[in-house]
Amino acid sequence: MRMIVKLRHLLILLAVCVAGTYQLSLPDDPTYYAGVVEHSVAEGTPKEQTSIISNAFRTIIESADARDLDIIVFPEHILNNRETATFVPHGSQNVTPCYATDYEVFLRNITDIIYPTYWFSELPFLTAVQLQEGWAFGNDVNLLAADASHPSGRTTGSGIYAGRSGRLTATINEMPVRLLLKAHVPKRRPGLPPYQLPAQIDPIFQPLLETPRYTKVATYRDYNVDIFTSVLLAADFLNVSQRLCHGSNFCCDFQVQRQAFAGDTSALQAYRYRLGAYLGNETTLIRVDRSEQAICALFSCLDEEIQSCGFVFPESIRVGNKHHFTSIRIGGTFPAAPRGRRLIMPSTLDGLFMPVAVAHYNWTETPAAATHPEQAIRVDLELLRPRNDLLTFAIWSNYYTELPSTHNLDHLQPHGGAPVTATSSPPAGAPATAPVGGSGMALTSTLSLVLACLLSHLWVKVSPT
Numbered sequence: 001m002r003m004i005v006k007l008r009h010l011l012i013l014l015a016v017c018v019a020g021t022y023q024l025s026l027p028d029d030p031t032y033y034a035g036v037v038e039h040s041v042a043e044g045t046p047k048e049q050t051s052i053i054s055n056a057f058r059t060i061i062e063s064a065d066a067r068d069l070d071i072i073v074f075p076e077h078i079l080n081n082r083e084t085a086t087f088v089p090h091g092s093q094n095v096t097p098c099y100a101t102d103y104e105v106f107l108r109n110i111t112d113i114i115y116p117t118y119w120f121s122e123l124p125f126l127t128a129v130q131l132q133e134g135w136a137f138g139n140d141v142n143l144l145a146a147d148a149s150h151p152s153g154r155t156t157g158s159g160i161y162a163g164r165s166g167r168l169t170a171t172i173n174e175m176p177v178r179l180l181l182k183a184h185v186p187k188r189r190p191g192l193p194p195y196q197l198p199a200q201i202d203p204i205f206q207p208l209l210e211t212p213r214y215t216k217v218a219t220y221r222d223y224n225v226d227i228f229t230s231v232l233l234a235a236d237f238l239n240v241s242q243r244l245c246h247g248s249n250f251c252c253d254f255q256v257q258r259q260a261f262a263g264d265t266s267a268l269q270a271y272r273y274r275l276g277a278y279l280g281n282e283t284t285l286i287r288v289d290r291s292e293q294a295i296c297a298l299f300s301c302l303d304e305e306i307q308s309c310g311f312v313f314p315e316s317i318r319v320g321n322k323h324h325f326t327s328i329r330i331g332g333t334f335p336a337a338p339r340g341r342r343l344i345m346p347s348t349l350d351g352l353f354m355p356v357a358v359a360h361y362n363w364t365e366t367p368a369a370a371t372h373p374e375q376a377i378r379v380d381l382e383l384l385r386p387r388n389d390l391l392t393f394a395i396w397s398n399y400y401t402e403l404p405s406t407h408n409l410d411h412l413q414p415h416g417g418a419p420v421t422a423t424s425s426p427p428a429g430a431p432a433t434a435p436v437g438g439s440g441m442a443l444t445s446t447l448s449l450v451l452a453c454l455l456s457h458l459w460v461k462v463s464p465t
């Protein structure tokens, strides 16, 4: 809870520590009770929006549903915006909403992160819940993430995550929602073993030709995949065992097995899959900030072309799981962190834009990445349970570059439709289904802010206990 207390004065409007007449979590309680709000954006002038949303937030805070919560986290950028912002620090003040000045000091031993966000999902690695759950897992911290709800504008996906124990609750939606998600969050104490979620009884796996899938959550495409070393797998592959290298130093080992669906599948289309490997500093985050990444990935594509990766089939197309995955193993040796900063995380996704539950994969690091930034780390990711539909199964890492971005902050606009393509539209298809919303300036400033918060700056260093 240290983090929450320290951040509270800065995020007073976004995270409310609820103090009512009801009993709050006591210091020696094993859990605290948290809520995150996913909330649609309001119409109207900036002033009207602030008024509508502040009333809506107040209603939630005062509702019976919220009365026994210790904390509620609200999404950013929907209550205030540029026009109604009350405090805009000058660059020279060295103040950012992510506290870049001293995060390195006070994020040590941090156990809980609150993350109000307005996130733009990107396929195949950075959709909202996928990133939140992977990030909480990689850092092994509790994460309370509240996103705005504007699915046609690429924004939806909130949750509460207990580090390596996995998600306590999460949601991502095709239509705008107003939702309060709640969970009892285990308190982490140095020296005590991590909390184990109660074991879930999984139903016996069944191959299903058609499984529900999202087509109305718009997303960006990750253009970094175009510079990966990648290989297209055969449409009917059953067993692939391959080492794939990017350059001479970074290699990923893949073993992937599938079984064909027993039945007629000829009326349906299916995703194609690629294996990809990348290590380098030529990548960007949503084409806004430069990044240095290392990735070993299995990811889906619409056809043989690399340009078709990072999209989902539109609603009009019947998509079938002509094969299901019976086994996936991905491994690689991730280099030492040159600046002492590195986050290596699982990045997995299914047709409903949810990650594979932590109980369904095995993640091993040798030695532990967080405590050995100066060493290369062998990471292995193994699917433990058969799976019908997968869009992504990957080890994704960020080395928090300090390279200046070569991108102009308003570059998204001059590119026109190119990088701004709706999820459900193939590259050659229709233009984006919806505008991104707001002016170019507002968009890019939000993008930078959001990126700065989770990807560019905020990494967590947890001291050995």
Ligand SMILES: *[C@@H]1O[C@H](CO)[C@@H](O)[C@H](O)[C@H]1NC(C)=O
Residues within 6 Å of the ligand: 108, 109, 190, 463, 464, 465
């Ligand atoms: C982190 O926690 C450990 C174990 O409780 C403690 O020894 C160490 O001083 C803490 N570090 C910081 C920076 O608070």
Ligand SMILES: *[C@@H]1O[C@H](CO)[C@@H](O)[C@H](O)[C@H]1NC(C)=O
Residues within 6 Å of the ligand: 239, 240, 241, 257
């Ligand atoms: C898959 O291929 C690998 C290597 O070619 C082989 O060792 C393994 O037995 C195969 N697995 C199945 C299920 O066929």
Ligand SMILES: *[C@@H]1O[C@H](CO)[C@@H](O)[C@H](O)[C@H]1NC(C)=O
Residues within 6 Å of the ligand: 280, 281, 403
């Ligand atoms: C980017 O990576 C390449 C290849 O590893 C390296 O030669 C180059 O120095 C890096 N650039 C910077 C500015 O660090």
Ligand SMILES: *[C@@H]1O[C@H](CO)[C@@H](O)[C@H](O)[C@H]1NC(C)=O
Residues within 6 Å of the ligand: 362, 363, 364, 384
């Ligand atoms: C996870 O992988 C490690 C290393 O390969 C292995 O020792 C362990 O038994 C695996 N755990 C599960 C649950 O498969």
